[in-house]
Amino acid sequence: MRALIILTLLLLTQFTMAQDQTPVVENQNLTETQEPEVTVAPRNTGFVFNPTVTLTSRKLEFNDQQVGKMRVVQFDSKVGYVFNFGLFAGAQLNYTTGSMSSGGAADTDVSTHYAGPTVGYSSESTGFFVSATYHLLGSSTMAGLGKYEKIQGLQVDIAYPMTVNENLKFGPQVSIKHLDLKEGTSGLADDKFKEVTPYFGLWLYF
C-alpha cells in the first residue's frame, strides 16, 4: 500500500514536470555553406521492450567438500507502449530459476514465473521510469517439494535508464515485490513473498 502511494506521488510529480520532446537546433549563426546541426533527442515514446536481469549466489566449502549452495537468477521483462505524455501501458513477465542445497544433499531446483498488466510513467525531464504491475498469473515449481499453482501480487519498479543511442537505454532498477503464493501441492501451505531487488535493465524503443 505504501509503495502504491509513493508511486502515485511520483507519477503526479512527473506529470507536472513533463516537457515536450523537440529536436534541438544548435549553431544558428550559419554561413550559406554550413548545414544546421540537429541534435536528435533520444526516444522516449513508442513501443518499448524492457528486459532486466539480476543474479546472486553463494557457495560454501569445507575441506573441499560443498556444505551449502544457493543460486538465484531472475529475468523480468516488460513490453508496452510509452505515449508522448509519458504514460506507459503494457505487461510484465517474470521468470526465476534457482537451486539450493545444504550439507551433502542434492540440489533442489526452483522455477517460478508470473505475469500481469503494467502501468507506469517515463519521465523525460528527470529520466526516471516508474511502473506498477499487478501479477495475475503464475506458478512456482520446487523439485521434490511441490508446486504453487497460483501467484498473485504487486510489483513496483523504479528505474533510471541512461541513453546509449536513439533507440537504446541502459540502467539500474529497483523492484519491490509483494506476492502471494497459493494453491500449493504436496502439502505446501500458502505463503507470502516480499522482496527488494536491484536489477540491470535495457530499454529498447521501436
Added chain:
Amino acid sequence: MMKYIFCIALLAPQISLAGFSLNPSYSWYRTDTGTSQSQFELRVGYAFENGLYVGGFYDLVSQKFVELSSDYYVGVHVGYECHGAYGLLGYVVNGDQDMTSGGVKYSGASGVQFTAGYRLLLTEDVYLGPEITYRKVSFKDREISGLAGETNRHDEVLIPGIAVNFAF
C-alpha cells in the same frame, strides 16, 4: 546497523583531493522469506587521468543466505574506468566471518574480489549505477566458543547492487 552506516556514508562530507576519492557503495539482495545479502563497501583510491584506478576497500557484509553471518573484509584493488563503465580487481588481505549462532568465528580471510559496474550521472555531483561483486575467500582460522584452531573454509558469493558515488 548496516542501514545507519549507509545513511552516514551518504550524508557525510566526501574527501577528494586531486584524483583521490572516497566512495561508498551498497549492494544488496533481500527477500522477506529469510534470505538476504547486503554489502557496504567503502573505497579509497586515486584515479589517474587515463582511467586507471588504484586503491583499497573495506567491506561490511551481512549474509542470511545459505548461512547467517556478519563479515568484514579489507583489501586492495586496481581498476579501470571508461565511459562510465568500470571494473575493479581486488585482493582480500584480511577478514572475519562471525556466525550468528553457535559462537563460531572464522578469520584470516584471503582471496580475490571483482567488481563491475556502470556509473550514471544522477545530479551534477552524484553518480548512481548498477554494480555486481564477486568474491571468493578462504579462511585459515576458526574459533568456536573461544577455542581456536585451523580450518579450511571457502566462501564464494555474487552480490548485485546499486552503487552511489560522489564526484568533486
